[in-house]
Amino acid sequence: MKTDGYTLVRSISQRMQKPQAELTFVRQGWEFNHIFRCKSDEILELNMHTLIEELQEINKHLQQDILELKQKESSLEKSATLLRYILASTAHGMMAVSLEADIVSVNQQFIDMWRVPKSLKISRDSVQWRNFFGNPTKTAAVIT
Structure with missing residues (x-):
């Protein structure tokens, strides 16, 4: 039974x-x-x-x-940490985006290059980020 x-x-x-x-x-x-x-x-x-x-x-x-899930969680955490270190150490502005278009990580060079406001950096809301980059005056100000 x-x-x-x-x-x-x-x-x-x-x-x-x-x-x-x-x-x-x-x-x-x-x-x-x-x-x-x-x-x-x-x-x-x-x-x-x-x-x-x-x-x-x-x-x-x-x-x-439970053991298998803990091992997978540990592996994912190691991968995320490695990604953060790579993004932080590069001289280029970089943004990591998931397959679902969610912002995973952004390095400081990217923030400086695009003059991203602190409120947007903290939010991680992909709709707000798309609106920010969709604003032609912001994009033109950075390019010139």
């Missing part, structure tokens, strides 16, 4: 009349089973050992997923 705990408990509580517990000796130890007789006279048996094993397996997979 593969299901999450909340759904399992809700499902059982809606369908059961009165639970019976059964303690049996299996393999090399004792197992605790719950036996429920549902309102439809269907018998539902839950083996606690099996449920615990399933939850442990799910937990193991979640821990692995």
Whole structure:
């Protein structure tokens, strides 16, 4: 039986009349089973050992997923740091833009070259940046 705990408990509580517990000796130890007789006279048996094993397996997979996500996050942070260092160290004005046209980073040379106001530099709002560069008087003032 593969299901999450909340759904399992809700499902059982809606369908059961009165639970019976059964303690049996299996393999090399004792197992605790719950036996429920549902309102439809269907018998539902839950083996606690099996449920615990399933939850442990799910937990193991979640821990692995968390580890992989942390490694990816670390790798992305290293890439972002490298990008910032490259942008800061170059003599040319540069702007890094994502595929979605969001501004990722701008170096100081770019800010100075285009005379970008501090309010715009702080905002990182790509619409405001496009409006700024779309203004022909700003562009002409920089080119001349």
